[in-house]
Amino acid sequence: MNGFVSLVGAGPGDPDLLTVKALRSIQQADVVVYDRLVSDEILALIPAATARYDVGKRCGQPSLKQEAISELLVTLAGKYKRIVRLKGGDPYVFGRGGEEALLLVANNVPFEVVPGITAAIGCAAATGIPLTHRGLSRSVTLVTGHVQDGGEFHGWSGLVKAGGTLVFYMGLERATELRRGLLQAGAPANLPIALVAAGTTRQQRVEVTTLACLEQTAHTLSGLTPVLMIMGEVVQLRAELGDMAETLLQSVA
Numbered sequence: 455m456n457g458f459v460s461l462v463g464a465g466p467g468d469p470d471l472l473t474v475k476a477l478r479s480i481q482q483a484d485v486v487v488y489d490r491l492v493s494d495e496i497l498a499l500i501p502a503a504t505a506r507y508d509v510g511k512r513c514g515q516p517s518l519k520q521e522a523i524s525e526l527l528v529t530l531a532g533k534y535k536r537i538v539r540l541k542g543g544d545p546y547v548f549g550r551g552g553e554e555a556l557l558l559v560a561n562n563v564p565f566e567v568v569p570g571i572t573a574a575i576g577c578a579a580a581t582g583i584p585l586t587h588r589g590l591s592r593s594v595t596l597v598t599g600h601v602q603d604g605g606e607f608h609g610w611s612g613l614v615k616a617g618g619t620l621v622f623y624m625g626l627e628r629a630t631e632l633r634r635g636l637l638q639a640g641a642p643a644n645l646p647i648a649l650v651a652a653g654t655t656r657q658q659r660v661e662v663t664t665l666a667c668l669e670q671t672a673h674t675l676s677g678l679t680p681v682l683m684i685m686g687e688v689v690q691l692r693a694e695l696g697d698m699a700e701t702l703l704q705s706v707a
């Protein structure tokens with residue numbers, strides 16, 4: 455069997471944020487391989503007869519290693535015609551989609567990438583925080599808080615110099631390091647920050663704080679996942695735009 459793999463972005467959680475193409479791919483798949491960030495509401499859209507593989511960490515079970523997931527896709531392409539690899543957000547934004555794509559290419563497995571709404575974009579809309587705004591922010595930088603093999607991040611001054619909005623993925627556990635690195639690079643202690651847990655879902659929780667108080671506020675969200683950090687003057691707009699955004703969240707499936 456010469457299978458075709460679709461690396462599909464499932465968006466940040468709200469099933470209404472799936473693209474038409476993502477939904478069609480899910481409905482036509484012979485097998486779906488998904489990870490922990492894909493919401494239950496989206497998993498419910500997979501037809502009952504479709505084979506499925508949960509490769510994420512749930513209920514204390516260990517997740518499959520990235521290499522094993524990529525190899526699983528190659529194996530499934532030998533057994534099924536349409537394979538969907540469903541990922542939270544967008545596959546090419548901190549989603550390790552590139553690693554899976556490279557192994558598919560190396561094994562001559564045809565594939566496509568179906569983009570999804572990444573957490574930064576979804577959370578911005580759902581919290582009333584425009585990521586760019588005339589007079590406040592001319593740029594937005596997506597940064598991972600995760601550093602490979604316990605290494606150190608050295609790019610703080612570049613991030614601060616850019617002067618725009620910073621969005622940290624996977625940053626909650628590294629709040630101390632983020633605060634220190636940004637302050638040392640010259641970011642103001644009163645830099646506004648929004649911490650967004652489970653953005654775009656009915657469980658969404660938002661805490662607005664400052665760089666100086668980042669750790670204390672991060673602590674109040676410990677145990678909640680996933681969490682995104684939006685940093686910059688644009689966070690202030692939430693005071694005017696947040697209520698409407700959150701009222702609309704109540705209609706999320």
Ligand SMILES: C[S@@+](CC[C@H](N)C(=O)[O-])C[C@H]1O[C@@H](n2cnc3c(N)ncnc32)[C@H](O)[C@@H]1O
Pocket residue numbers: 466467491541542543544545546547548549571572573574577622623624625650651652653654680681682683
């Ligand atoms: C491994 S990265 C995956 C990112 C994903 N590929 C994307 O494009 O959104 C996981 C991180 O994304 C962020 N994230 C994903 N979905 C989120 C959501 N609904 N609310 C808040 N943060 C989210 C969190 O920072 C989380 O630690």
